[in-house]
Amino acid sequence: MTDTPAVRVRGLRKTYGDTVAVAGVDLDVAAGEVVALLGPNGAGKTSTIEILEGHRDRDAGEVSVLGRDPARAGLDWRARIGIVTQDGADLTELTVREAVGHFAHYYPNARDPREVVELVGLTGKATARIRTLSGGQRRRLDVAIGVVGRPRLLFLDEPTTGFDPQARRQFWALIRQLAGDEGCTILLSTHYLEEAEALADRVAVIVGGQIVADGTPATLGGRATARTVVRWADGRQETDDPAALVATLTRRYGGAVPGLTVSRPSLEDVYLDLIGAAS
Amino acid sequence: MTATADRTAPRRPSAARLGLHRATVELKTFFRERDAVVFTFAMPAVILTLLGSIFDGVYPGSDVTSAQYLAPSMIAAGVASATFINLGTGIATDRDDGTLRRLRGAPMPPSAYFIGKILMALVVTVGETVLLLGVAVVGFDLSLPTDPTRWLTFGWVFLLGATACALVGIAASSLARSARSAGAVMNLPYLVLAFISGVFYTPVGQLPEPLVTAGSLFPLKWMAQGFRSVFLPDSILPQEVVPSWEHGRIALVLAAWCIGGMALCLTTFRWQGRRGR
Structure with missing residues (x-):
């Protein structure tokens, strides 16, 4: 079980009309690893992540996530992954505790919603309506919902875009905690170099839909x-x-x-x- | 992860149970959202109060006042608002703001989403109907029928009418490009139908014939006619398009819209917004 990589991608391709978004990506993520997909805007990060999440069709290539093909995986597979998208604007009228509590219902072995709210540092905002949260708080709520089901693999798509430096540091501390204490495998995309360096065991640089370098921050390129x-x-x-x-x-x-x-x-x-x- | 581990793992909750959880969240969201409460819930009651107060007079050959004639038709419009507009704008918003995407990312059976939406729409529709009946009884002396067969008629007209409008609303949600445009996209056909179905313009028999013909193609005209047959005496029949309540035809048209609406939902429903794929 631990031998199989959490993510294995070979020759992944995706085009939108005439635009090639992903042009033959190969990527491996081992269980327990934190991997950053680093690249400029439009490099194919989000398309790649969305295909791995099962949110998007692919045109070609082999993809295995936790041993399954995301395009055909069922709800038991979904219960083992966590997703934090970059632009969620939903749930605005619920409180933080209601939203996390609601999503806990979907999972067979969910965490205590109170603990999760505490973990992401929103206990002081537990009874606040979600529309009143700041951008950073909102993204931490998304992480809370992403991890409430005890995922073995967590996807974070450009999680700190638009954060101020302090909010970014707080967010990094949370991700380090999830990776360290909680042993969560994490694949995150970012266009911030310092974010990749701060969080990732390994960085894959993606440009023009292709991985152009792959290594630890110390050996990259x-x-x-x-x-x-x-x-x-x-x-x-x-x-x-x-x-x-x-x-x-x-x-x-x-x-x-x-x-x-x-x-x-x-x-x-x-x-x-x-x-x-x-x- | 092996097949054995899958079997011994705790089971995921059933779609029915998750549907109930969804309904709780949907109802909380609906009643906390001021726009939804004002436009979807309060609007029909406001229109009934205004139009009922403006027009007065009694239809010749009966003791039915203009306001009493309007009331059952407004209940039909209220049902349409609480189903068609409520679900159409609600689902378009869910598609636009990331709700559907988040739910598709969670281990949620798709049916749980629809169970939640339908239970929410049912509660809102029943509440809407009670509110409008209250306004009509207290404000305009509408008397509630005592004959159980009339309530039976009310039951099937309500059920078929609400189901047809709900299904068409779910299908129509795909027409809106964004949450912001959804209100306009849903309200325009609703208002046009309310006029040509003889809801805002009373009595229906006075409408120009081409408009009646157009209105007769859609469920609202028939639902309104069905509710009038429940709450109004037969002495008002000369004001109808034909001097009969046409229960058989009401059932037929509403059932046809239920089937057609279901087919539309199954063929057009999208989990993703237009930006997706």
Whole structure:
């Protein structure tokens, strides 16, 4: 059971009229892993996630989510996944507790709605009408509804779009808690680089409907093995052994090297290279 | 996950039980939504009060006042409002604001959604009918029949009429492009039908013939006629299009709309908005 990946995608394709949204995506998510699908707007993130959720048809490719094909999976499969969409505007007249309590009814082994409301930090808003919530609170409610059925796999589609930095940090803490303490497998899409870096065990960069890089935040796009750039007042050199070069420079200047910097490409450099090269 | 694990896992609740939970949520949402309460629920009572107060006079050859003639027809319009408009705008909104999408993402049998909607519409329709009867009895001295066969007629006209309008409303919800346009999309045909069915324009026998013919194609005219046969004496029959209550034809037309409405629902219902797929 633990050997089968939570998500396995091969050659996934989806077109809308003449527009190719997903152009041959391969993706694996192991059980317990947090994977971020990172890419600019229109890269195919939402289409991919919606196909995996069973909300959208695909044109080609193999998809297995928790061992089933989402296009044909039934309600028992639905009871094992959780979905947090990016633009839910429903439930406005219910209170937070009513909404979470209502969705708990659908699942065979649901959590206590009170605990879930507490988990997402909305206990103070439990009896507030949902239309009165802020954007960040609203998204945390969506997470509460997404996890009330104890899903083995949680989908989060661009969960923090439009958040202010503080709300984003709070939201990240919640997701880390779900992944850590709760052992939930999570596939999230985002166009925020720092979000992928903060949350994900592994990042798949998607551009133009294709995965152009896939790795841990530290190794993404060959970042760990990329050549280091050493800059100083009179020069710049790429090297595999920055320590030796700095030692040479120090001897040459007879002490401090003016304007010395030693840098590996940042994740941002790698990401911008990837999306720049692909588009 | 193996098949064995599936069997030993706790069972998901039944569609009937979830339908009851849905109905609770639907009713809470309906009565907390000021727009829905004002436009769908209060409007027919307001129109009955206004039109009933404006027109006076007694139909010749009977002791039926204009307001009393209007009242049963307004009950039919109220039933149509609580079913056709209520479900049409409600489902269009559910499709637009992400309700349907969220429910499709949860392990909810589709029937639970419809059970919830229908129970909600039933409660609203019964409430609407009681409200309109109250206005008619208290405000316009409409006397309630004591003959049980009349209440039997009321029962089947109500059931067939509400079912037909509910099914057509569910089907019509797909015509609205968004929640915002749904009110207009549903209210225009409703208001036109209310005029050409002889609800707002009384008595129905005075309507120009082409309008009566057009109105006779739709269920509202027949439901109104059925309710008039329950609450008004036969001495008012000369004001009808034909001097008979035509119970057989009422049943036939309403049943046909039930069947046609069901067929429309089954062929046109969409879980996704137009942006989807």
